[in-house]
Amino acid sequence: MKIQSAAKELPACPVETTLTLIGDKWKVLILRDLLTGTKRFGELKKSVGNISQKVLTAQLRAMESSGLLTRTVYAEVPPRVEYSLTELGLSLEPILGALQEWGEWYKSSGIA
Numbered sequence: 127m128k129i130q131s132a133a134k135e136l137p138a139c140p141v142e143t144t145l146t147l148i149g150d151k152w153k154v155l156i157l158r159d160l161l162t163g164t165k166r167f168g169e170l171k172k173s174v175g176n177i178s179q180k181v182l183t184a185q186l187r188a189m190e191s192s193g194l195l196t197r198t199v200y201a202e203v204p205p206r207v208e209y210s211l212t213e214l215g216l217s218l219e220p221i222l223g224a225l226q227e228w229g230e231w232y233k234s235s236g237i238a
Contacts, residue, residue, distance in 0.1 A: 164210040
């Protein structure tokens with residue numbers, strides 16, 4: 127199983143492990159947008175912002191191999207592909223909520 131073999135390669139430090147899985151700017155934004163529900167590739171590209179198609183594809187593949195999201199392909203013409211968070215991906219909601227709260231606090235603190 128990919129998730130088990132990947133776990134053996136992860137750092138010993140739990141914080142470093144988390145950052146390895148979601149420490150990229152784009153991954154956090156993809157997670158944020160998928161927390162509201164299933165999205166198609168084009169929807170993610172628009173909602174994430176200034177990301178290239180190549181980078182978005184690479185990030186989605188990495189997150190799928192980490193077990194954070196699932197990719198569903200529908201046999202239609204043209205093909206329809208949807209992305210949604212797994213239970214593992216959904217378990218990151220409190221972490222993203224804490225990041226949002228801290229960002230709001232920082233912006234309102236006058237430090238920036």
